[in-house]
Amino acid sequence: MIAHAIFFYFFSVIAVVSAIMVTVSKNTVHSVFFLILDFISISCLFIMIGAEFLGMIMLIVYVGAVAVLFLFVVMMLNVAQQKSQWFVSNASSGHIPVGLLISVIIFFELIIVIGGWKYKPDLFNSEDLKISEDISNTHSLGQVLYTDYIHIFQISGMILLIAMIGAIVLTFRQREGVKKQSYLKQISRERNEGVEVLEVTSNKGVKIDD
Amino acid sequence: MEYLNIIFQESYKILFLLVPVLVSVAMIVWLDRRVWAFVQKRQGPNVVGPFGLLQSLADALKYIFKEIIIPASSNKVIFILAPIITMTLALIAWAVIPFGAEQVLADINVGILYIFAVSSLGVYGIIMGGWASNSKYPFLGAIRSAAQMVSYEVSIGIIIINVLLCVGSLNLNDIVIAQEEIWFVIPLFPMFIIFFISSLAETNRPPFDLPEAEAELVAGYQTEYSGMMYAMFWLGEYANILLMCALGSILFLGGWLSPIDLYPFNLIPGFLWLIFKILFLFILFALVKAIVPRYRYDQLMKLGWKIFLPLSLTYVVLTASYLFYFNLLPTN
Known part of the structure; x- marks a missing residue:
């Protein structure tokens, strides 16, 4: 048990410290790297409580895909190093009250959820979930998701699909003058389409349109 | 005392895994250059040691004794971290590979998910190196590489789903044992081809070596690196290639199983079979490097998103419906 506790505190200290560093660090790219560290330590915590499937999916989805896109955006926008940190600077602090408001709301929501879960466990009826010890949690997740909660699961899939289509529609723009390569066109070109024999008069030349 | 014992035993095991992997990475670099040379009717490295086998060791010595140059305008911490991350990630994935x-x-x-997660983390070494160098060629190389690896991971993930449908478990040993009757390369042959090509792209091997396309980007994300740090990138890259070969042989070629369960073949231990299969796939990798010209970037993206992704998704539907219709879905 001692080893368990040591690992738990190790990962949770890293998670909390890197979460703070995300907001504190001056360089935006460094913030993203701390965010990645945070994700990794949280997935380690998931693995520690035996939810190895969730932990690995967290690594694959958040660290392997989402954070790469974050990093992309931050690097491409070339956000220069901030001149002053938000908790020191006096000027241009208009966004701090809004941020504080949002974080206070999220904090209270978390308290309500966790408090409700702790003191009134029957609010969420977890008795129906048949959790047996002899199958891995990947199996049990699959059994619950694709049987009891199939409709909710499908609806969340549809919402993601709609979000994806929306993102594509919003960012898609038809640019003019872009040359596209069509393999079929290239392969199916014949000699009499590509070559033309012209009568060239002397000293005049011909105009070839290209 | 108990903990110390466990730690000692585990480190002993880890050493016995890591040292052969590192040695075989060095050998595989030599093999790569030899195969490449033979295709082009050259000799390749044949001077140092018998058949030039010690060439990689000589190279490693050279790298160790060269000076490490850190550019003045680079982000030093991340610059140094990048090769370390690349190499560590390439090596920790070997923890779950079954040799028997x-x-x-x-x-x-969740062995297969672990490998998938670690290989999707591999992009960070490259992107960190490219960004921290603070120079345009490394940055372009890193951006290219990140986009490429993220795109091809999608199709690799879906191919893995195909295999998992036939197995019903995420454990790598179960995947191998499920192939006792027939290797998955036969029923899932198109997926094997797509997996092979995607793993070429995933490891930035030619013809998809755009991140380090020397004609356009000097050496891509490695441009500013020198000495041992460059060598670590290099080792990590080849360890990743070996890992993809191992993954391919576990998913499709039956891992440590012998091809025929008959008398003389039974005597050969399982790990040798796995090594033969890895070598077979690696020689294919090396041949592709020698005979195929480099892709253009838009062609690469088109291949990944418009051809491989729909193909592998369709094959998932086909596999699932076939297994369901004939009542072959694995139950446990």
Whole structure:
């Protein structure tokens, strides 16, 4: 048990410290790297409580895909190093009250959820979930998701699909003058389409349109 | 005392896994250059040691004794971290590779997800190196590489789903044992081809070596690196290639199983079969490097998103419906 506790505190200290560093660090790219560290330590915590499937999916989805896109955006926008940190600077602090408001709301929501879960466990009826010890949690997740909660699961899939289509529609723009390569066109070109024999008069030349 | 004992035993096992992997990475670099040379009717490295086998060691010595140059305008911490991350990630994935029914360092339930997660983390070494160099060629190389690896991971993930449908478990040993009757390369042959090509792209091998396309980007994300740090990138890259070969042989070629379960073949231990299969796939990798010209970037993206992704998704539907219709879905 001692080893368990040591690992738990190790990962949770890293998670909390890197979460703070995300907001504190001056360089935006460094913030993203701390965010990645945070994700990794949280997935380690998931693995520690035996939810190895969730932990690995967290690594694959958040660290392997989402954070790469974050990093992309931050690097491409070339956000220069901030001149002053938000908790020191006096000027241009208009966004701090809004941020504080949002974080206070999220904090209270978390308290309500966790408090409700702790003191009134029957609010969420977890008795129906048949959790047996002899199958891995990947199996049990699959059994619950694709049987009891199939409709909710499908609806969340549809919402993601709609979000994806929306993102594509919003960012898609038809640019003019872009040359596209069509393999079929290239392969199916014949000699009499590509070559033309012209009568060239002397000293005049011909105009070839290209 | 108990903990110390466990730690000692585990480090002993880890050493016995890591040292052969590192040595074989060095050998594989030599093999790569030899195969490449033979295709082009050259000799390749044949001077140092018998058949030039010690060439990689000589190279490693050269790298160690060269000076490490850190550019003045680089982000130093991340610049130094990048090759370390690349190499560490390439090596930790080997923890779950089964070399035999019992010969596996960590026999975890979600082995295949672990490998997939670690290989998707591999992009960070490259992107960190490219960004921290603070120079345009490395940055372009890093951006290219990140986009490429993220795109091809999608199709690799879906191909893995195909295999998992036939197995019904995420454990790598179960995947191998499920192939006792027939290797998955036969029923899932198109997926094997797509997996092979995607793993070429995933490891930035030619013809998809755009991140380090020397004609356009000097050496891509490695441009500013020198000495041992460059060598670490290099080692990590080849360890990743070996890992993809191992993954391919576990998913499709039956891992440590012998091809025929008959008398003389039974005597050869399982890990040798796995090594033969890895070598076979690696020689294919090396041949592709020698005979195929480099892709253009838009062609690469088109291949990944418009051809491989729909193909592998369709094959998932086909596999699932076939297994369902004939009542072959694995139950456990």
